Amino acid sequence: MMRAKDRLIIVAAGCSLPAVFLLGLEFASRNGWVNPTFLPAPSAIFATFAQIILTGAFFAPLVHTLTLLFVGYSIGCIAAISLGVLMGYSRAIYNLFEPLTELIRPIPKPALLPALILFLGLGAPMEITIVALGSFFPVLINTVQGVRAVDPVMIDTARTFGHKSPAVWRRILLPASAPYVLAGMRISLGLALLLVVTSEMLSGNGGLGDAILSAQRSFLVKESYAWLIVLALVGLVLTAIFNWTEKRVAFWQAPQAQ
Amino acid sequence: MTQLVADNETQGLSGPKRSVSIGVRVRNSRASGVLLVVLILCAWELSARTGFVQSTNWPPFSTVMATLVVDVTDGELLPLILSTLWRLARGYGIGFAIGIPLGFAIALLRPVRLVVRPTIELLRPIPIPAIIPPLIFLLGLGDSLKLSSIAFATLFPVVLNTIAGVMAVEPIYDQVAKTFGVSRWTALRRVVFPAALPFVLAGLRTALGLAVVVTVVAEMIVGQDGVGYYLVSMQFAMRAADMYAAIVLLTLIAYLLNRAFILAEGRIIRWTRLREASGDAS
Structure with missing residues (x-):
């Protein structure tokens, strides 16, 4: 009984801030305290949002964005984990690639977009490349650290008990470094989403980033806010899926600080 | 030291x-x-x-570096660099001036935590460039739009790390402070703040990297000046060497800012530890 009441208080408190904000905005917009042309009433924005959802207008841009994100993120993560494991495991490989990595890593990734546009044009290859590049480095750094953090005694023990290299990899190195790799993949996911939206904005070839910027350029104010809601939902759902997966893949690891 | x-x-x-x-x-x-x-x-x-x-898009490396030197020394790039840095500093400053107190309030006051934290969790996954188009309607194309985007991006890592840092302070510190009859404000200033500082700084460092990225994105999408805008203009003008020079320049800026931050961080945290070790806290 008490716990149900506590939970109610928590939910009510959490909802109060968005509710007050939205109601205040609705009121201000209807009474003309703010210019409804530039800041439409939330109810009008939600009506447009519902229209985008119900007519299925959200579908093509959403699929476009998610496809680019998924392909680019997968390429970036797989490449980074592969190289990261090697660099973490072998000192020689680490020494070979470390200077190159440190040279490319500090590039603010959106700055590469104009160069990539020159080479790859405005289409999907350019967008996938930038997402993959952006995803690559956080995962690489974390994977190297993760593999290095594995207690050598564990590896030696496994060897002593006659485990061959593949088993050592599968049973010890990969599981023990998984929490680090996932922490890197979490950073990369946020960056990948940022980059896919930016590249779609610059290329204007479809996708949610293109939709939101086109709406702004055509002065479709309500649509522009409605697409922002769509993008926020995409971010929320992807984060939720990531958290859900992380809990199952690295369940032995205590939750990490941000 | x-x-x-x-x-x-x-x-x-x-x-x-x-x-x-x-x-x-x-x-x-x-x-x-x-x-x-x-x-x-x-x-x-x-x-x-x-x-x-x-390909005209593929100038030799030496040409790119020579172009960079010429563009910087003849004064074409210098005002742009300064405008980018000034924009970054203001947006970042606003972000952490809001973020640190907000983080403390959320961590220390349960009512604030209950009311504000869910909203932060709700807003955090928004891809930052997406807020730019709607913000154009509210703020126009000028600097306030870019500053808001940079501050928005800075806010989340700072708030979340501050919360984590304050929450991670050993309760015993606070109890010791209470035992010695230290006032709540002094305990906050001399016990909780230094203990949370390493987390806060880690958040500020993450935020700095993100702020650089968002500054470049904002200048590229709705630029009027700054290195990000220059970069896109050079791409449109097909001046490849100048474009690569701008990329090298932005990389240098990002790298040097990060290095400077790490150096400062080392000193600040060292100072914190010294104070703690010498029992300076009241």
Whole structure:
């Protein structure tokens, strides 16, 4: 009984801030305290949002964005984990690639977009490349650290008990470094989403980033806010899926600080 | 103090120094990696010079660096660099001036935590460039739009790390402070704040990297000046060497800012530890 009441208080408190904000905005917009042309009433924005959802207008841009994100993120993560494991495991490989990595890593990734546009044009290859590049480095750094953090005694023990290299990899190195790799993949996911939206904005070839910027350029104010809601939902759902997966893949690891 | 920071630097890269044989030293050196970088740059230079890659988009490396030097020294880029840095500093400053107090309030006051934290969790996954188009309607194309985006991006890592840092303060510190009859405000200032500082700084460092990225994005999408805008203009003008020079420049800015932050961070946290160790807190 008490716990149900506590939970109610928590939910009510959490909802109060968005509710007050939205109601205040609705009121201000209807009474003309703010210019409804530039800041439409939330109810009008939600009506447009519902229209985008119900007519299925959200579908093509959403699929476009998610496809680019998924392909680019997968390429970036797989490449980074592969190289990261090697660099973490072998000192020689680490020494070979470390200077190159440190040279490319500090590039603010959106700055590469104009160069990539020159080479790859405005289409999907350019967008996938930038997402993959952006995803690559956080995962690489974390994977190297993760593999290095594995207690050598564990590896030696496994060897002593006659485990061959593949088993050592599968049973010890990969599981023990998984929490680090996932922490890197979490950073990369946020960056990948940022980059896919930016590249779609610059290329204007479809996708949610293109939709939101086109709406702004055509002065479709309500649509522009409605697409922002769509993008926020995409971010929320992807984060939720990531958290859900992380809990199952690295369940032995205590939750990490941000 | 300087030496201690320097020691941390070397340890961060290759661990504590041990006396090793020459063979091991050669194997552990980064010579192979530096050689790889040189080879790649040579390949870039040669492929452009010999016409192996025939493209106006592919100027030799030396041309890019020469262009960078010329663009900076003849004063074409200098005002743009300053405008980008000034924009970044203001947006970042607003972000952390809001973020740190907000983080403390959320961590220390349960009512604030209950009311504000869910909203933060709700807003955090928004891809930051997406807020730019709607904000254009509210703020126009000027600097306030860019500053808001940069501040928005800075806010989340700072708030979340501040919360984590304050929550991670050993309760015993607070109890000791109470036992000695220290006022709530003094305890906050001299016990909780220094103890949470390493987390806060980690958040600020993450935020700095993100703020640079968002500054570039904002300048690229709705630019009127700044290096990000210059970069896109050079792409449109097909002046490839200037474009690459701008990329190198932005990379240098990002790298140097990060380095400077790490140096400052080392000093600040060192100071915190010294104070703690010498029992200076009241």
